[in-house]
Amino acid sequence: MMQYLRNKVMELEREIANRFVANREAIRALVLNQLHPRSASLIRAPRGVGKSTLMLLLLKGITGDDFVVVSGASEVKRGEVVGRLHIPSLEKEGVERVLWAAFVKSRGKGIDELNRLNPYTTANIHHLMQFGEVWAYGQKSKVDDYILIANENPSDATSFIHPPPFYDRFDICVFLRTLTLSEKFQLQEMLEKYDWNLVESMPQILSFDELQEIRMEVAATELDAELTGYINLIVRDFQSCVRDKESSEIKPPTLCEGCHFIREVCGMIKEPVSERATVALINLAKAFKWFYGKCDIDDLFQMALWVFPHRLSLIRTRNILVDLQNLLERERAKMENRRIRRQWALLNEIMKGFDPSIYRLAREAAVEDVVFAEELMKIEDKWINEGLLKQGEDIATQMGWRVRYGSYNYGQWRLK
Amino acid sequence: MNVSEKYKSFLEIEAKKAPFEKRRLENGKSFLISWWDKTDTVMVEKGSSDIMNLIYFGNDPSKTVVIDQRVARMIRDRLHDLEEENLRLYSQLRRMKIVLCGLTAAVLITVFLALI
Numbered sequence: 110m111m112q113y114l115r116n117k118v119m120e121l122e123r124e125i126a127n128r129f130v131a132n133r134e135a136i137r138a139l140v141l142n143q144l145h146p147r148s149a150s151l152i153r154a155p156r157g158v159g160k161s162t163l164m165l166l167l168l169k170g171i172t173g174d175d176f177v178v179v180s181g182a183s184e185v186k187r188g189e190v191v192g193r194l195h196i197p198s199l200e201k202e203g204v205e206r207v208l209w210a211a212f213v214k215s216r217g218k219g220i221d222e223l224n225r226l227n228p229y230t231t232a233n234i235h236h237l238m239q240f241g242e243v244w245a246y247g248q249k250s251k252v253d254d255y256i257l258i259a260n261e262n263p264s265d266a267t268s269f270i271h272p273p274p275f276y277d278r279f280d281i282c283v284f285l286r287t288l289t290l291s292e293k294f295q296l297q298e299m300l301e302k303y304d305w306n307l308v309e310s311m312p313q314i315l316s317f318d319e320l321q322e323i324r325m326e327v328a329a330t331e332l333d334a335e336l337t338g339y340i341n342l343i344v345r346d347f348q349s350c351v352r353d354k355e356s357s358e359i360k361p362p363t364l365c366e367g368c369h370f371i372r373e374v375c376g377m378i379k380e381p382v383s384e385r386a387t388v389a390l391i392n393l394a395k396a397f398k399w400f401y402g403k404c405d406i407d408d409l410f411q412m413a414l415w416v417f418p419h420r421l422s423l424i425r426t427r428n429i430l431v432d433l434q435n436l437l438e439r440e441r442a443k444m445e446n447r448r449i450r451r452q453w454a455l456l457n458e459i460m461k462g463f464d465p466s467i468y469r470l471a472r473e474a475a476v477e478d479v480v481f482a483e484e485l486m487k488i489e490d491k492w493i494n495e496g497l498l499k500q501g502e503d504i505a506t507q508m509g510w511r512v513r514y515g516s517y518n519y520g521q522w523r524l525k
Numbered sequence: 526m527n528v529s530e531k532y533k534s535f536l537e538i539e540a541k542k543a544p545f546e547k548r549r550l551e552n553g554k555s556f557l558i559s560w561w562d563k564t565d566t567v568m569v570e571k572g573s574s575d576i577m578n579l580i581y582f583g584n585d586p587s588k589t590v591v592i593d594q595r596v597a598r599m600i601r602d603r604l605h606d607l608e609e610e611n612l613r614l615y616s617q618l619r620r621m622k623i624v625l626c627g628l629t630a631a632v633l634i635t636v637f638l639a640l641i
Contacts, residue, residue, distance in 0.1 A: 338535030451560050453539030460528070460536065466547070466556045 114323050118144070118400060121314040125166045128307040129159060130296045135283040138415045139167055142281045143256050143320065144327045144396035149238055149278055151223065151419060152260040154285035160260035161221050163285065165308040167258055168217040171320055173313035176217025177210075181225030181261075191233045192245035207248045213237070216317045220259035224267040231271055238278040254321060273380065273420075280389040282419035284430055323399075330395040332404075339406050339444075340390045342480065343413055346374055346440055347421065348381040349479040351510040355381060362424045369508065370479055374436050374443070380422040389416045406444075410437050443478075450474050452481050459488055463497045475504050482510065576600075 122140045126133060135152070142150050150167075154160045168176040179190050190212050198206040212218060220226065220234070237243050242251050259279065276282075288296060303310040315323075332340075348355075352364050354375075365376045393412045397404040414437065418429045426432055447453065455471045458464060475482035486505050492498040500506070545560040576592045578584040592600075 334531045334534040335538050337531055338539070448539070448543045451543050451545045453536050454543055454545050454560075457536040457540040460533070466558060470558060 110322075111326060114319060114326070115400060117315050117319060118323065121170045124170060124311060124314055125163070128166055128299065128303065128311060129163055130288055130292045130299060132159075132163075132285050135285055136163070138281055138283050138412075139163070139258070141393055141396045141400065142415075143167070143171060144323055144399065145280075145392040146254050146321075146324050146328070147238070147241060147257075148255075149257040149280050150259070151276070151279040151282040152258070152285060153263055153282055153419075154260070155264065155287065156262055158285045158287055160262070160285060162307055164219050164221070164258045164260050166311050168219050168256070169308060169311040170314045171256055172215070172217030172317060175215050175317070176219060177212045177215040178219035178221055179212055179226075179230070181220065181222035190230045191237075191243045192248075192250070194246055205246055205248070207245050207250070209243070209245075209250050213243050213250060213252055216253070216255055218255055218257040220257070222265075223259040223261040224263065224265065224269075224271065225261075226269070226271070228269050231269070231275060235275045235278065254317075254324070256320075276419045277383050277385050279419060280385075280392065281415040283415055284418070327392075327396050327399045330399045332391065332394055332398065336394060336404060336406075336409070337391070339409055340387060340394060342444070343409065343437075343440060344382060344384075344387045344390065345480050345483075346443065347378060347386070347417065347436075349483060350375050350381070351479055351482070351508075354379075369476070373479065374439055375479060377423055377425075377432075377436055378421055379424050382417055382420040386416050386420050410441065413437055447474075447478065447481070450477075452478065456481065456484055459485075463492055472504055476508070486510075 118140060122136060125136050125140070129136060139150050139152070142148050152160045152163055165178070168178070190210055192207045192209040192213065195206040195208050198204045226234070233243060237252055238257065242249055244250075300307070350364075351370060352368060354361060354364055357364055360379050361376060365371045368376065370376060390409065390412055393416070394404045394409065397408055397412070414430065414433060417433055423429070423432055423436075452471075452474045455467055455474060458467045459471055471481075471485050475485045482504060486503065489498055489503040489505070493500055493503060504510070543560070545558055547556055547558045549555075550557055576590050576596060579586050579590065
C-alpha cells in the first residue's frame with residue numbers, strides 16, 4: 110500500500126513537471142509539503158512566470174474539482190470568503206443562519222495574489238490556518254483537513270502589507286524563475302501538446318482520502334535523534350542572540366555594535382525565524398524520509414531554503430535566496446567547527462556532572478558559539494544552585510550576556 | 526533540569542562521532558584532554574581550489590589547491606622554459622654590461638683627449 114501511495118505521489122510530481130517547464134526544485138518542494146495535514150504553501154515569482162498555473166496544477170492534481178481559488182486582485186466583498194448571512198431565514202424565521210462559503214468547505218484552497226488581499230479576508234484566513242476554524246456572524250465552523258496554496262509577486266505594489274505572523278503560517282515559500290532560451294521553446298511545445306490548456310488537461314492523480322492516508326503515514330514516520338538535533342540546531346542558530354534581539358526595540362545591525370558575535374550568522378539576521386520553522390522542517394523531513402526512504406543533513410539544508418525565506422529578515426538583502434544560501438554555507442562550516450572542537454562531546458560530559466577541566470574547555474567553546482553558550486549557561490545555573498559554582502563565576506556574568514532561556518530572565522533571581 | 530531523551534541521545538551520537546580522551550597526568554593531579562581526527566576533512570571555504578583559476582584569473586587560493594597531471598606537466602615545462610629564458614637574459618645582461626663599460630671608457634677617453 111505504501112509503495113502504491115508513493116507511486117501516486119511520484120506520478121503527481123511527474124504530471125505537474127510534464128506541464129510546467131523548469132523549476133523542478135520548486136515542484137518537488139511543493140509536492141513534499143502537501144504530505145502533512147493542513148499544509149500551506151506560498152509561491153513567489155515575478156509577473157507571468159506561472160505562479161497561478163503551478164498553484165492550479167497542484168490543486169487539480171490532488172483535489173480534482175474540489176477546490177476554490179480566491180483572488181486578492183478581485184476579491185473585494187469583505188467577509189464573503191468565509192460565509193454570508195442567509196437572508197430568507199432572517200426575514201422569515203428571524204434566525205441568523207450562515208451560509209459557509211465554498212472556500213471554507215472545499216478541500217483545495219487557492220489564493221491568487223496573496224499580497225493584495227484586504228485585511229479582513231487576511232484575518233479570516235489567518236484564523237483558519239491557525240485554529241482550523243472560521244467565524245462569521247458570531248457562528249463558528251470547523252474546517253476539515255485541506256491543502257492551501259497561495260501565490261504572490263512581492264515586487265507588485267500592494268494595497269496592504271500583511272503582518273509577518275500571517276506569512277509565518279505558510280510552511281514553505283518557493284521562488285520561481287523566468288525561463289531560459291531553450292526552456293521557452295519547451296514551453297511552446299508543451300502548450301501546443303496540451304492545446305494551450307495546461308490546467309484543464311491535468312488529471313486528478315490522488316484522491317483526498319489517499320492524501321489523508323499518506324499524511325497519516327508521514328506523521329507516523331520516525332526521525333532519528335541526529336536528524337532532529339540538526340533541525341533544532343539550524344533553527345536555533347538562526348534565532349539566538351546574546352542581546353535578545355527578539356524582544357529588543359533596537360534591531361541589528363545597531364544592536365550588534367560592539368558585540369562579541371558580530372561576525373556570526375546571528376549578526377546578519379534582523380528578525381529571526383519562529384518556532385514554526387522547526388515544525389515545518391520536521392514535517393518536510395518526515396515527508397522526505399517517507400518518500401525517498403532517507404533524509405540527511407544535505408537535504409535539511411536544501412529544505413531550509415524553502416522554510417526560512419518568508420520567516421526572517423536580514424540586515425541587508427540583495428537577493429534573499431542567495432543571501433540565505435550564503436548564511437547556510439556559513440552554518441554548515443560552523444557545524445563542522447563544532448565537531449572539530451568536540452563541543453557536543455564536551456557538553457555530553459558536563460551534562461553528567463561538574464568536571465573543572467572539561468568545564469574550562471566548554472567555556473572556551475561557549476565564547477565562540479551562542480547556541481552552545483546558552484546550553485552551558487543552563488548547566489551553570491544548576492551548578493550554582495547546587496553550590497558547585499559561585500555566582501559571578503558563570504560565563505554570562507563574566508561576558509555580560511543576557512541570554513534568555515526557559516522563562517524571561519528569571520535566571521537572574523536564582524532560587525536558593 | 527528536565528532534559529529530553531532525544532536531546533541526550535543527540536549529544537551521545539555527536540560525542541561518539543567526535544570523541545575526546547581524558548587521562549590523568551603522571552603527577553596524579555592534572556588531567557590531559559586530547560582528541561584527533563581519524564579522517565582528513567576539508568572545510569568548505571571561499572576561494573578557488575583550481576590552480577588554473579589562480580594563475581590566469583587571479584583568484585584567491587583556498588587552503589587546498591587541486592592540480593591536474595597535465596597542468597603539473599605544463600607548469601614544469603613552463604618553469605623549464607623560464608629558467609632557460611632567465612639564463613639567456615642573464616648572459617645578455619652580462620654582455621650588455623661589458624658593452625656599457627666599454628662605451629663608458631670610450632666616452633671618458635674621448636672627453637679626456639678633447640680637454641687636453
